[in-house]
Amino acid sequence: MKYYGERTKKLYDSVEACEKAEFAAKEQENRAKIKEEREKAEKERLAAERKSRAAKIEELRKAMVSAQHQYREAIEQFTKDYGSYHYTSHSVDDIPTLFDFFGWF
Numbered sequence: 001m002k003y004y005g006e007r008t009k010k011l012y013d014s015v016e017a018c019e020k021a022e023f024a025a026k027e028q029e030n031r032a033k034i035k036e037e038r039e040k041a042e043k044e045r046l047a048a049e050r051k052s053r054a055a056k057i058e059e060l061r062k063a064m065v066s067a068q069h070q071y072r073e074a075i076e077q078f079t080k081d082y083g084s085y086h087y088t089s090h091s092v093d094d095i096p097t098l099f100d101f102f103g104w105f
Contacts (some may be wrong), residue, residue, distance in 0.1 A: 008025050
């Protein structure tokens with residue numbers, strides 16, 4: 001007599017062999033499901049982290065733009081009152097960012 005495994009869709013010579021194969025197939029399915037759930041959770045975690053960091057960058061960008069506007073207004077007011085403004089720098093870090101160049105031209 002042959003025994004048919006519903007999960008494995010195969011025929012087996014004994015009940016024990018069929019049950020063992022079915023159990024192994026179920027275990028493999030469970031491991032695959034757990035792995036899939038872990039991967040999904042990891043993707044969700046990474047997406048949440050990315051969103052959080054992007055929000056922080058946007059907050060910092062808004063602060064930078066606001067500071068640049070305030071700086072520009074202060075220089076404009078100073079030059080309006082006194083004619084010129086002199087600034088000496090000894091560091092490359094003091095060079096304005098790319099966004100500053102758009103306002104000066």
